[in-house]
């Protein structure tokens with residue numbers, strides 16, 4: 001992929017851009033195969049999607065002024081270090097996402113949202129000076145603009161602000177934005193008062209009537225709330241859930257856990273009549289979303305067909321699907337009965353020794369592990385020696401970076 005920002009040294013986020021996409025994938029395959037050291041015949045061909053326009057989410061740093069905001073990043077070391085770089089035409093974003101940035105810049109101008117100065121403060125002699133709370137108060141309001149595009153072309157926009165001070169002005173200009181950006185479904189403010197390299201804070205104020213963005217994958221609409229996790233590459237995420245469903249259906253478990261379930265992507269794609277599915281997730285918000293989708297599938301109109309199945313099939317498939325908020329390891333360690341199969345899709349830190357130990361010592365016959373960090377996956381697999389990988393697949397979820405997703409099916413050795 002060609003990128004004029006990369007070529008000019010303005011952006012270095014895509015660290016592998018000097019390689020072709022096939023070269024990148026070969027490098028990732030070599031990396032994951034080296035780390036996991038599985039027999040060759042376990043590996044399926046990698047899943048590779050589009051190399052441009054694949055990102056459903058943009059996290060833009062806002063610099064410049066309220067009258068002339070710049071949406072993008074702070075320039076990398078070198079000629080552009082610390083300068084605001086406009087990335088509204090970043091080739092990773094689909095056209096509908098790129099088209100949202102100009103109306104959002106106009107909203108920033110109309111609502112007079114002063115960009116927050118994120119650059120470190122330099123004192124005499126170019127030495128970095130510690131930022132005091134007083135400095136921070138003088139440093140503006142708007143930190144980030146985060147935009148998510150659904151497969152149906154709708155948008156969720158989040159403005160990360162230092163305080164709630166501009167909220168009334170944003171409410172006033174919301175009708176204008178709705179007209180200028182008809183795809184807008186959800187607009188929210190995230191309040192992040194700290195001068196810290198943390199992207200967002202705990203408080204979220206949704207300004208639109210709609211609270212969720214519908215992400216339809218293979219006919220199943222997952223309801224994304226502003227703070228919920230969602231895979232950033234819709235095409236590859238669809239392939240991930242399809243692959244999971246195919247392997248789960250082969251195993252055909254009567255009882256299945258989906259740990260770290262988020263808004264329910266794995267659980268709902270793997271539901272089937274006669275199968276009890278329990279999803280566990282730390283975010284109560286995500287659990288509410290997953291529960292909404294399950295309810296919708298349970299009450300489809302009689303003539304509806306979703307993912308190739310009719311309303312009666314879905315009524316039966318969701319009859320025993322439940323989601324609960326909580327820590328995955330605490331749930332597993334606190335539950336005596338074992339399911340037949342467990343899906344785990346943890347954050348980068350992996351499942352850790354407690355949960356790995358619980359699965360290793362259990363009667364669970366199959367585990368499906370979806371990982372975005374092969375190093376912690378390798379560590380967790382070493383903690384579960386009785387569960388042997390029988391199938392593995394790399395999914396190129398994050399082209400042009402050295403990140404990837406890997407899905408591994410484990411079976412208890414007889």
Ligand SMILES: C[S@@+](CC[C@H](N)C(=O)[O-])C[C@H]1O[C@@H](n2cnc3c(N)ncnc32)[C@H](O)[C@@H]1O
Nearest residue numbers: 229260261262265281282326327328345346347
């Ligand atoms: C990689 S995401 C996977 C989400 C989901 N499986 C999907 O496909 O979108 C990891 C999820 O784990 C959740 N999480 C983080 N720590 C957790 C914990 N200790 N127990 C349960 N869930 C946790 C996060 O909120 C996030 O939704």
